[in-house]
Amino acid sequence: xxxxxxxxxxxxxxxxxxxxxxxxxxxxxxxxxxxxxxxxxxxxxxxxxxxxxxxxxxxxxxxxxxxxxxxx
Numbered sequence: 001x002x003x004x005x006x007x008x009x010x011x012x013x014x015x016x017x018x019x020x021x022x023x024x025x026x027x028x029x030x031x032x033x034x035x036x037x038x039x040x041x042x043x044x045x046x047x048x049x050x051x052x053x054x055x056x057x058x059x060x061x062x063x064x065x066x067x068x069x070x071x072x
Contacts, residue, residue: 011035 014035021034044052056064 011032015031018034018038019031021038039046049055049057
């Protein structure tokens with residue numbers, strides 16, 4: 001069972017890891033938001049390619065390629 005102390009430790013660990021990210025959170029509140037949702041935005045470049053560009057994801061591309069190579 002995860003205790004409150006464990007959750008606090010994980011949040012502090014993520015805060016320490018992400019405080020020097022490219023997004024440059026200026027306030028403590030913005031940094032905490034970055035810990036919970038690490039994506040900078042949900043634009044077409046950062047979001048899911050299936051949703052925005054009607055393409056398959058990289059993981060699906062790899063899966064298809066592995067399947068095709070397995071047939072040969």
